[in-house]
Amino acid sequence: MSKQKKITIALCSILGIIVIVLAVIWTRFGYRAQSYSNTSYAMGTYVQQTVYGKEAQAAAAAAAQSVTALEDQISWRIDGSDIYKLNNAAGSTWQSMSSSTISLLKTSLDLAQKTDGAFDPTVLPLTSLWDFDGKKHVPTASELKVLLPRVTYKDLRLNEKEKTASLKMHYEGVDLGSIGKGAACSQALEVYSKKQVKAGVIAVGGSIGLYGSKPDNSGWSVAIRDPKTPEKETGSVGVINLNSGSSLSDAQYISTSGTYEKEFTKNGKTYHHLLNPKTGMPENNGLTSVTVVCKDGALSDALSTACFMLGKEKGAALAKDYGAETVFIDTNGNITVSSGLKSRFQLTNTSGYRLAS
Amino acid sequence: MFKKKDLLLILPALAIAAGMLFWNYFHTDTQPLTAVVEEKGQVIHTYNLSAQKTTQVINIGGKYHVKLLLEPGKISFLHSDCPDQICVRTGKLTKAGQAAVCLPAQVSVRIVSKKSEVDGITG
Numbered sequence: 001m002s003k004q005k006k007i008t009i010a011l012c013s014i015l016g017i018i019v020i021v022l023a024v025i026w027t028r029f030g031y032r033a034q035s036y037s038n039t040s041y042a043m044g045t046y047v048q049q050t051v052y053g054k055e056a057q058a059a060a061a062a063a064a065q066s067v068t069a070l071e072d073q074i075s076w077r078i079d080g081s082d083i084y085k086l087n088n089a090a091g092s093t094w095q096s097m098s099s100s101t102i103s104l105l106k107t108s109l110d111l112a113q114k115t116d117g118a119f120d121p122t123v124l125p126l127t128s129l130w131d132f133d134g135k136k137h138v139p140t141a142s143e144l145k146v147l148l149p150r151v152t153y154k155d156l157r158l159n160e161k162e163k164t165a166s167l168k169m170h171y172e173g174v175d176l177g178s179i180g181k182g183a184a185c186s187q188a189l190e191v192y193s194k195k196q197v198k199a200g201v202i203a204v205g206g207s208i209g210l211y212g213s214k215p216d217n218s219g220w221s222v223a224i225r226d227p228k229t230p231e232k233e234t235g236s237v238g239v240i241n242l243n244s245g246s247s248l249s250d251a252q253y254i255s256t257s258g259t260y261e262k263e264f265t266k267n268g269k270t271y272h273h274l275l276n277p278k279t280g281m282p283e284n285n286g287l288t289s290v291t292v293v294c295k296d297g298a299l300s301d302a303l304s305t306a307c308f309m310l311g312k313e314k315g316a317a318l319a320k321d322y323g324a325e326t327v328f329i330d331t332n333g334n335i336t337v338s339s340g341l342k343s344r345f346q347l348t349n350t351s352g353y354r355l356a357s
Numbered sequence: 358m359f360k361k362k363d364l365l366l367i368l369p370a371l372a373i374a375a376g377m378l379f380w381n382y383f384h385t386d387t388q389p390l391t392a393v394v395e396e397k398g399q400v401i402h403t404y405n406l407s408a409q410k411t412t413q414v415i416n417i418g419g420k421y422h423v424k425l426l427l428e429p430g431k432i433s434f435l436h437s438d439c440p441d442q443i444c445v446r447t448g449k450l451t452k453a454g455q456a457a458v459c460l461p462a463q464v465s466v467r468i469v470s471k472k473s474e475v476d477g478i479t480g
Contacts (some may be wrong), residue, residue, distance in 0.1 A: 009365060013364070017368075020376035023376070024376055050476065102476045208478075222479055224478075252475070
């Protein structure tokens with residue numbers, strides 16, 4: 001071998017090493033810089049985001065802001081919000097509000113009508129009586145007797161043209177708690193789309209929005225929390241694999257309503273937060289949780305509550321009407337997955353759960 | 358005899374090795390670490406090293422009275438009655454991919470990086 005050849009080989013090898021080192025540094029730093037994770041707090045829960053793309057950080061910040069803005073608009077707790085005004089004027093005047101609040105009220109009302117009140121946005125008198133976030137009070141029969149007539153979606157009236165709404169009677173109140181987190185996910189995904197990021201995932205509490213596809217095109221996997229594992233660990237019942245295309249209309253939303261999310265024990269009895277609007281008591285129909293996957297954030301959230309209230313058979317039928325997919329988990333660990341989701345669902349905890357045929 | 362042509366084989370191999378070393382070095386230190394303890398091929402314990410706050414001795418027992426030392430971010434063989442003592446001399450494991458084995462006792466400890474494989478959790 002000539003001397004020149006030797007030098008060429010040596011140089012090539014050195015070049016090779018440099019390329020590999022650069023590649024490692026690039027994957028470590030360059031690639032990482034294109035994804036940004038962020039945790040904030042809104043709507044009484046954690047908001048977690050991972051955004052991929054050049055504008056990832058700015059998009060995540062703007063999305064977090066939009067979630068807070070939505071909260072300021074639809075939370076009954078916040079002085080001056082649309083819903084605060086609506087509740088305050090119950091039994092008197094119509095209130096004008098932003099079109100997005102009207103649209104959420106409309107979605108809620110539609111669902112209330114379809115479920116004959118099993119889902120009801122006017123549950124505020126009930127939820128504030130139980131006060132799961134505070135006093136944790138078990139209502140007496142006489143308290144319920146007074147309050148239950150005040151829980152009726154039929155008294156919530158909308159004028160979509162004028163963008164106004166009203167509650168018919170005094171002491172009635174709207175609580176958008178079972179639709180707000182899903183709506184927040186939609187809001188965030190709109191921001192992602194506007195900022196033209198490549199992909200992004202947001203979790204507002206148990207509601208998740210998926211936008212775009214990750215740089216490695218690996219698709220999304222969303223775990224359903226296993227209520228039997230302690231909070232700090234991330235034990236899962238199973239994983240749902242989903243793909244969302246590059247446009248906003250291809251986004252996917254996942255929400256879960258589970259008895260274990262909020263509960264307390266008093267005098268040896270455990271009460272969970274999924275209250276039946278008709279009885280005023282926690283609904284114990286043998287279900288632990290319902291997970292809903294669909295293409296609308298607010299709807300996925302509201303449907304998870306509605307399907308829970310209706311139970312497995314009727315709930316599955318309702319979701320089908322809306323073109324949504326479901327995972328029902330009962331208290332015995334039986335999992336029922338809707339047909340459109342079967343190939344995408346993977347059971348991860350085989351000792352505590354089994355797939356129903 | 359060493360031929361110059363062998364360089365063609367050796368250098369790329371070295372380069373790949375260096376690359377992997379870098380890869381390993383950079384990619385494991387930020388992930389939550391889990392120690393997996395196996396006896397006779399069966400997983401008997403798993404510990405979250407990243408969440409470990411205290412130091413504790415884990416008694417595995419058996420013919421060789423194996424004891425492990427669990428510390429924040431570290432795990433090691435504290436004691437074994439085995440003749441070779443290779444497991445004890447392996448020292449403290451702190452990074453994903455590291456392992457210590459006591460062959461006579463058929464006890465192994467390895468560290469895996471418990472990277473979250475899901476993008477979100479619902480419920």
